[in-house]
Amino acid sequence: MERFGSSLPPPAGEGGRNATGWGRQGDAARFEVKQISDAASGPPHPVSPDGSTTLPRRGRESSGALFIEGYASLWGVADMNGDVVQAGAFADSLARTGVEGVRMLHGHDARSVVGVWDEIVEDDRGLFVRGRIEDWSAEARFAAALSRAGALDGLSIGFRAKGARRDGRLRVLSRAELWEVSLVT
Numbered sequence: 001m002e003r004f005g006s007s008l009p010p011p012a013g014e015g016g017r018n019a020t021g022w023g024r025q026g027d028a029a030r031f032e033v034k035q036i037s038d039a040a041s042g043p044p045h046p047v048s049p050d051g052s053t054t055l056p057r058r059g060r061e062s063s064g065a066l067f068i069e070g071y072a073s074l075w076g077v078a079d080m081n082g083d084v085v086q087a088g089a090f091a092d093s094l095a096r097t098g099v100e101g102v103r104m105l106h107g108h109d110a111r112s113v114v115g116v117w118d119e120i121v122e123d124d125r126g127l128f129v130r131g132r133i134e135d136w137s138a139e140a141r142f143a144a145a146l147s148r149a150g151a152l153d154g155l156s157i158g159f160r161a162k163g164a165r166r167d168g169r170l171r172v173l174s175r176a177e178l179w180e181v182s183l184v185t
Helices: 091-097 138-149
Strands: 066-074 083-085 103-106 113-122 126-133 154-167 170-184
Touching: 066 113, 066 138, 066 154, 091 113, 091 154, 091 170, 103 138, 113 138, 113 170, 126 138, 126 170, 138 170
Parallel strands: 083 170, 103 170
Antiparallel strands: 066 126, 103 113, 113 126, 154 170
C-alpha cells in the first residue's frame, strides 16, 4: 500500500509491521556492534566486513555517543516480505537529501530519533551506514544500552518504492526514497 502526500513513513510500515516496504529484518539487516572485550562470543556476524560479532567498539565512545556501522540493505537478497533491492536503488534519494535527510530511529518509531547517520554509501554489497547513537534522550540512552548488550543487533529501512517490478512473488525495487534506517532486534 503506497501512501501519497506524506513526507514520513507510515507509523507501522506499509500495511503492517512485517509488510512489504520496511526492508529486511533477517541476516541482511544486521549491524555491527564491535565487541567491548577482545574475546568473541558466538559465531561471526553474517554481514560484518571483518567477521566480528556485535557493536560497541572499545574507545569509540565519546561524549556519550556510541558509534555503529553495518548494512541496512543487501543488493539482490530477498527479505521476508519478498522485496529485493537492486544496486543503485537509493542513489537518487541520497543525492537529493544527503545523509542528513535520513533519520536514525529505534524500531521505526518517528518519535524516537536516537542518533544520526554520518555516512550512508551504496557499495558493491549493499547500503552501508555508519553513525552514532547519541545520549540526548531517554530513548536514545535505552537504544545505546540495548545495542551494547546485543539486544538491538539489526538494521531495517523505511522507504517508499519509486520504481519496482514483479518477478513472481518478489517485488524488485529499482528506485526507492529512503526515509530512515532503524535499529531493530
